[in-house]
Amino acid sequence: xxxxxxxxxxxxxxxxxILEAARLLFAQKGYDGTTVRDIAAAAAIDPAMVIRxxxxxxxxxxxxxxxxxxxxxxxxxxRHAVGEALVRHFLTVWEGDGGTIGLPIAxxxxxxxxxxxxxxxxxxxxxxxxAIARLAGPDAPAxxxxxxxxxxxxxxxRYVLRLPPVVALPRERIVAEVGRSIQAYIDGARP
Amino acid sequence: xxxxxxxxxxxxxxxxxILEAARLLFAQKGYDGTTVRDIAAAAAIDPAMVIRxxxxxxxxxxxxxxxxxxxxxxxxxxRHAVGEALVRHFLTVWEGDGGTIGLPIAxxxxxxxxxxxxxxxxxxxxxxxxAIARLAGPDAPAxxxxxxxxxxxxxxxRYVLRLPPVVALPRERIVAEVGRSIQAYIDGARP
Numbered sequence: 001x002x003x004x005x006x007x008x009x010x011x012x013x014x015x016x017x018i019l020e021a022a023r024l025l026f027a028q029k030g031y032d033g034t035t036v037r038d039i040a041a042a043a044a045i046d047p048a049m050v051i052r053x054x055x056x057x058x059x060x061x062x063x064x065x066x067x068x069x070x071x072x073x074x075x076x077x078x079r080h081a082v083g084e085a086l087v088r089h090f091l092t093v094w095e096g097d098g099g100t101i102g103l104p105i106a107x108x109x110x111x112x113x114x115x116x117x118x119x120x121x122x123x124x125x126x127x128x129x130x131a132i133a134r135l136a137g138p139d140a141p142a143x144x145x146x147x148x149x150x151x152x153x154x155x156x157x158r159y160v161l162r163l164p165p166v167v168a169l170p171r172e173r174i175v176a177e178v179g180r181s182i183q184a185y186i187d188g189a190r191p
Numbered sequence: 192x193x194x195x196x197x198x199x200x201x202x203x204x205x206x207x208x209i210l211e212a213a214r215l216l217f218a219q220k221g222y223d224g225t226t227v228r229d230i231a232a233a234a235a236i237d238p239a240m241v242i243r244x245x246x247x248x249x250x251x252x253x254x255x256x257x258x259x260x261x262x263x264x265x266x267x268x269x270r271h272a273v274g275e276a277l278v279r280h281f282l283t284v285w286e287g288d289g290g291t292i293g294l295p296i297a298x299x300x301x302x303x304x305x306x307x308x309x310x311x312x313x314x315x316x317x318x319x320x321x322a323i324a325r326l327a328g329p330d331a332p333a334x335x336x337x338x339x340x341x342x343x344x345x346x347x348x349r350y351v352l353r354l355p356p357v358v359a360l361p362r363e364r365i366v367a368e369v370g371r372s373i374q375a376y377i378d379g380a381r382p
Contacts, residue, residue: 030303032223111302111351112221124354145348145356146368152352153344157336160302161343163315165336177337177379181372188368 015053017043022064023105031061031109031116058115065102065109065116067123069093071131082135083183087175090151094159095171104159107152124148136189146185154178206244208234213255214296222252222300222307249306256293256300256307258314260284262322273326274374278366281342285350286362295350298343315339327380337376345369 008016021042025034036057040047054060072089074082094104106123109116124144128151132144154174157166199207212233216225227248231238245251263280265273285295297314300307315335319342323335345365348357 033303107347108302111299111347112224117352120352121354129356141356142360142364145354145360148354149344149348149357149369150341150372151344152348153340153342156298156302156347157340157343161308161311163312163336163339165320165332166340169333169336173333177376178340180375181341184371184375185368 014043014045014049018045018050018053018060019064022060026061026064026109027105030111031057031113036060061109061116062119065106065119067102067106067119069103069123069127071127074131075134079135079186080183082186083181084175084179086147086151086182087154087179090155091171091174094155103152104155107156108160132186135186139189143185143189147182150178150181150185205234205236205240209236209241209244209251210255213251217252217255217300218296221302222248222304227251252300252307253310256297256310258293258297258310260294260314260318262318265322266325270326270377271374273377274372275366275370277338277342277373278345278370281346282362282365285346294343295346298347299351323377326377330380334376334380338373341369341372341376 018039022034022039025038025042029038034057036050037047039060040050043050050060054063070089070093072085074085077085090103093102106116106120110120111117128148129141129144132147133140136143154166157163158169209230213225213230216229216233220229225248227241228238230251231241234241241251245254261280261284263276265276268276281294284293297307297311301311302308319339320332320335323338324331327334345357348354349360
């Protein structure tokens with residue numbers, strides 16, 4: 001991300017072309033519907049190079065789905081602002097110019113592929129749950145679960161199912177209203 | 192549903208065996224991963240009979256996914272009780288003894304199949320949106336969209352992704368907390 005274009009080697013460019021092709025295909029066709037051969041063809045490269053650079057389809061999927069949610073440290077925020085901050089963070093990641101739409105890609109694949117589903121459960125357990133745990137004490141797993149129903153539901157309906165009124169919702173309205181629901185889950189944590 | 196066992200003909204039983212096999216396979220493998228041949232094998236019947244009884248895979252999917260949400264008339268409820276009533280209704284349908292887990296089946300398939308996704312958008316437009324419209328006036332499409340992010344997110348995380356803390360949430364806690372979020376979307380309708 002911080003590399004300047006001048007520093008990029010041919011190998012970097014090849015790696016990026018593969019990753020970009022993989023992201024596009026996984027997003028369109030899901031994990032099961034995408035082959036290493038498809039990715040190689042879209043990147044105009046030999047399939048053997050895809051294996052050499054990324055090891056295989058599973059490892060490439062993990063990279064393409066960009067499974068680092070890059071959650072901010074929620075404890076640095078005023079508690080009442082956490083709900084909106086979380087929604088704003090996810091919308092920025094999903095709709096930003098970096099093409100890092102990893103969670104929607106993972107959701108599409110997780111619906112029909114056990115490996116992708118297991119990865120998504122792992123992301124939840126290692127990234128979302130700990131971030132919530134610092135706010136919600138012993139009841140944190142349930143709170144993190146409730147937060148997940150809303151965040152993943154937003155991603156699923158807006159980017160995977162593309163439900164027209166959800167696609168049409170203005171960003172700031174989502175931040176305000178979905179943020180309020182998430183805030184209520186956090187505020188409702190049982191001692 | 193109201194047939195007594197005594198009235199069932201052999202043809203009824205065959206139809207039910209096909210439908211049950213289809214539900215199980217669509218739920219486990221999604222639309223794309225299931226063939227008429229698989230369904231026939233699971234029902235111990237000839238594939239031609241599946242076609243004869245149901246016409247084909249698309250029509251069988253529509254039946255297996257039980258796409259009638261059977262929403263109650265929300266206008267007969269006190270307005271403040273609508274959020275909890277909606278969540279309770281969906282949990283009863285999904286976890287009831289009728290095996291009518293249609294929406295979760297449809298969600299799994301919609302993630303990777305355009306036909307299933309189009310059907311789900313149609314269910315939303317013809318069943319959920321009109322039910323909300325009577326409560327939320329001109330802002331109803333946006334409100335129905337927000338409600339969908341939460342209801343479909345609950346179905347996805349609890350039945351498709353099977354996120355452990357969401358699976359573990361007691362039913363009454365879901366009714367109370369998710370119900371409150373949905374109520375807030377309905378109460379927040381803009382005039």
